[in-house]
Amino acid sequence: MEKLMSAEDVADLLGVPINTLYQWHHKGTGPTCFRVGRFLRYTPGDVRAWLSEQKGASHGHR
Template identity: 40%
Template sequence: MASPSVTTALQSGLPDRYLTPEDVAAIFKVPLETVRYWRKQRTGPPGFRVGVHVRYDPTAVQRWAEQQMAIDAEAA
């Protein structure tokens, strides 16, 4: 699970490091399996591999979240 500093950092600005899948799950308060499913289906924030590890650019995660909010607002 992400440390409180990751969630706090996203609320006050972007963290200065790449995020883990656990960080993304904690930020959106969803199960880790949901983040894995999003990646498999290519419906979530874009991630990339560093060797065997998946990482997320905080800017891309924020942009994805903003896109999801805009889609939701249009549907309402």
């Protein structure tokens, strides 16, 4: 099992504020995540998959 990533880890990786991740979670966008208590947690595979989708989507809008 992969180690879970915190919101801080993902925000740092993506270069976005933590509040953005919480907004994405509320809107149902952004990488798939789940709550452990009051904290958002991410699997590295879900973050990689979401990044791949974003790269694919950005190529379609050129």
